[in-house]
Amino acid sequence: EWDWEGFRHAAAAFPKPSGIDFSYGTAGFRLDASLLASTVFRAGVLAALRSLSMKSATGLVITASHNPASDNGVKLVDPGGGMLAMRWEPHANAMANASDEHALTEVVRKIIKEESIAFGDESCGKVLLARDTRPSGQILLAAASQGVAAVAGVAPVDMGILTTPQLHWMVCALNKDQPATEVNYYSHLSQAFRTLEQLRPDKSVRRSSLASESIIIDGANGVGALKLLQLQELLENLQFEVRNCGRAGEGGLNDGVGADFVQKEKAFPRNFDKSDALKKCASIDGDADRLVYFYFISSTISSPSTFNLLDGDKISALFARFIRNQLQSLVEDVEEKPIITTTLVAGYGDVRVGVVQTAYANGASTKYLQQELGLEVSLTSTGVKYLHEKASEYDIGIYFEANGHGTILFREEFLAFLRTKHMWGKPSIHRLLAVSEMINQAVGDALSGILMVEIVLMYLGWSIQDWNDIYADLPSKQLKVKVANRAAIRTTASETKVVYPSELQKAIDTEVGKYDGGRSFVRPSGTEDIVRIYAEATTQSTADALAQAVAFHVY
Ligand code: 16G
Ligand code: ZN
Secondary structure, eight states: OOOOOHHHHHHHTTTOOOOOOOOOOOOOOEEGGGGHHHHHHHHHHHHHHHHHHHHEEEEEEEEOOOOOEEEEEEHHHHHHSSSSOGGGHHHHHHHHHHHHHHHHHHHHHHHHHHTOOSTTTTTTTTEEEEOSSSSTTHHHHHHHHHHTTTEEEEEEEEEEEEOOHHHHHHHHHHHHTTTOOOHHHHHHHHHHHHHHHOOSSSSSOOOOTTTOOOOEETTSHHHHHHHEEEEEEETTSOOEEEEOSTTTTTTTTSSSSSSHHHHHHHHHTTHHHHHGOOOOOEEOOTOOOOOEEEEEEOOOOOSEEEEEEHHHHHHHHHHHHHHHHHHHHHHTTTOSSSSSSSSEEEEEEEEEEEEEEEEEEEEEEEEEHIISSSSEEEEOOHHHHHHHHTTTTEEEHHHHHETSOOEEOOOOOHHHHHHHTTGOOOOOHHHHHHHHHHHHHHHTOOHHHHHHHHHHHHHHHHHHHHHHTTTTOOOEEEEEEEOOOGGEEEOOTTTTSSEEHHHHHHHHHHHHHTTTTTEEEEEOOOSSEEEEEEEEEEOOOOOOOOHHHHHHHHH
16 A cells, blocks of 8 residues: 655655745646756656556656746656646646645545545556756756655656657657667657658659758757757768757857747847858757748848748648648549548548647638648647647647647558558558658657658758748737736637637727738737737738737737
8 A cells, every 4th residue: 555654755855835836837837947846746746646547657757848948847748648638737736736745645645536546566657757958857857756756656767868759759659568768769750751751752853952952950959959960860861960959159058049939039049140041940949849940041132131930830731731642642543632621532431631720820821721732720729738639630630839839640540541551552651651650649749840841842842942932921920918917818719819808809809900911819828927919910010010009908
């Protein structure tokens, strides 16, 4: 049975700082690192309980993603490799906020009862632990490990320094009885990449000049940079240069670098400049679960210089186009359909493909997906957990947030069907299967995302400019406003409309009505104590004006 005395003793070593209300938030606990030890210990306990309750391995990663290096955080990974089931988030909050080891013991007892967690000789749980490169990571990982070990019958396994998506992938692999190692992760991705290279439609077609050029990747001075260098060793035909690897002189983690910076500022990260004009560049974030591309065009006599951002929406559009093409060639000699919201594949039935976005998706991307590609698009609340859940309803679900977090999900039954149809001899079957291996289906992964972008560009013979030109982003503007109580604003699930206070929505509608092609919404942030405002219009100045006008009504 459980040694409660020992548990209390272990918990007493990590007292909760007073006066802080911890909240699991959109993506785990995230705070100044000095305040986190108790929360991380308790998250370790919770990950262990979750493992016992699911009779499978779970995961815990210490990271604060794109936040400053002095912050840190903790996220839990469910047995399937996805985020902690939302139903368990209240448990996480209750544990994090228990005032002392006695209160914590009571909360834990309650969870054990509510979730009918059984202890006994046969109970054996496992929690994989990892951290990013933050200086506070090692101490916090030790706290998490002690939290896991404080739960009878659960073993912590320290996987060391990993990207967030690597840990998600490993939890998923372990529960499928596959080797949960970094070596296996790299070999899996690189093998699928090679398969896709070999299945390229016309190998004699040289890529356009830019497409053949190597990529320059901004590693955010974080964990992803190190991992990219390891992955590169297994890729003969993909050249990339990694900058901002966290080497001496390159600068600090997320400090003027990384996908969040590039996406929000639409500007060069450190150590990139005008001499990189026309080069294909990419940027990942501090824990390598976000990816954006960019390139710069110098000014000419007839046009000013431009910084071109290819965000999550554009990556999503590129992937969606590839998937649609492969599905079309699967059925092409049966019947050519312009719209493949459902594609009838003989022997399987309608293959449902869907793209999931949030309200932040640029309106031009939604239009491209629906009108050019003929795909079904759905909107969810902000936060990967919502997009992921929605995407899993499709046979092939593609999801991305504009900020660069996203992936492609394949329904297992559909993959099983494709595996039985190998003898059709259609390359598209092998391609779809290879993509399902290469893309990290557990969670958005900048590393597998880069491989996928590069494969699709290679297939199409496209430069980054060709890709950028599939549609032109509508000018948009984001503002944030500090308010007394951001929870006073409530929105619909898609976050496109305010439901309370209703006068606010009326005011937004009136403002939007003044601008041709205007769109605007407001939502309380899930990570900061602010309300965010988004506006889109046909010109930058009207988008700015609309955002300002709406912000005025939020104050
Ligand atoms: C978190 C989410 C991200 C979301 C952002 C919104 C994950 C892994 N991360 O970083 O998806 O876009 O929060 O922040 O889910 P906001 O609520 O402050 O706008
Ligand atoms: Zn991240």
